[in-house]
Amino acid sequence: MCDLTHNFIELIRLTSTDLPPDVEQALTEARDRESPGSAAKSAMDTILQNVAMARKNSTPICQDTGTPIFYVQHPEGWSTQALREQIWTAVAEATTRTYLRPNAVNAISGVNSGNNLGDDAFPTIHFEEVKGDELIVDLMLKGGGCENVGVQYSLPERRLGAGRDMEGVRKVVLDAVHQAQGMGCAPGVLGVAIGGDRGSSYYGSKEALFRKMDEPNPDPQLATLEERLTEEANQLGIGPMGFGGETTLLGVKIKGMHRLPASFFVSVSYMCWAHRRRRMIVRGSEILYL
């Protein structure tokens, strides 16, 4: 097994400094929808200028480089321990090179570790053994501002009159968007998990965010719901940064899961417009960054 440390550093650099093309495209379309001279339009212009500048200068798009969340799919025979150590080394080095801000704060002592290495969940690394001979590493940087406006509902939800059906799901998701206002750096993308337990449900809502902006849900019922929710969320008029405007959400990504008869969780993860996610594929001696 080869040492991938410097490739992980490149993956982190790319993720932090260069927004994926599908997200940038969605932002450009959103800018074009705002009316000329509005605060919303000028916010979108600033956002797009910033994206271009970050790419050119290889500096972080946003200073909150968040929790680095890695999903590693590896063929049989790879050592997850070795991969974990390489990722740790890369994360610390990427922090020194200012691709990442030191973000790991010990919740008990209040001390910032200074190098983004905290515990087993910081950085977060999920491993999964898969068939085939490619190693696939997805990285997402999930900032705190938008993470804070994420929310989990347990249906039925009395306040909103939301029952245990898709109509109930629709209501709680719209409520989540209303609660968030512009605080998650709108226009954002919602990852929604329907079902699961409290833990797996939130996990599923993050996983849903790896699906590309222009890639519809393979389940036709959920695809329709995603479109409807995006449209209705935009009718709220919260707009970029919460300044009021046409685009409140760039999209909604839903993952359907299984639940216990007694539980019905709907988990909403809000991803800000700085939707930083990238993929690295190791295929023999070839390494691709997408």
Next chain:
Amino acid sequence: MYNLSVPISDEDILQLKVGDSVSLSGVIITGRDTVHKWMFDTFIKKTRQPEADDLEIYQAIKPLLNAGALYHCGPVVAGLETGDYRFVAAGPTTSIREEPYQSDIMHHFNLKAVIGKGGMGPETLAACHQVPGAYLHAIGGAASLIAQTVQRVIDVHKLEFGVPEAMWVIEVKDLPLVVTMDAHNNSIHAEVKTRSMVELEKLFAL
């Protein structure tokens, strides 16, 4: 578009209305969660005794905050090993977490401008009216672009709070901002929240 420079006068503040674009220049200080709590506990509520260099820092920041601006920001900074600091990424952080402290801090230091994102609540809005002051919204996530407006890092206090939580004294030039809470009791955030609630109820009634 208004050009504001620090120190900011009352006349400057009173002419600002929500929705106005502002370009800010001068020396400002960053401060977020830990700094607000530290200021509040040590110098305002005085529930905690000043320790170590607390008083010295208080004397150093007081004149800068007087008629000045506090920026809710946890930057990425280069040059940590050498002390030759440079801002690499410096967008705003969510301001509402400082709502319990902001009004008192504005009064205590005669702070004219609070810069952040997401807006703040009724107590800060009232303080904007009384001090008078304004809440200036930076574009969330526009970190590389904002870092370019930072001309130099003049000083840093409380680096032991961590890089994001320290108080960075910086000189900015043409920092682009939008007034979202003014000294006349107007808040875009309150307006948008109310308006979007009406829309939400319509959608719920479908």
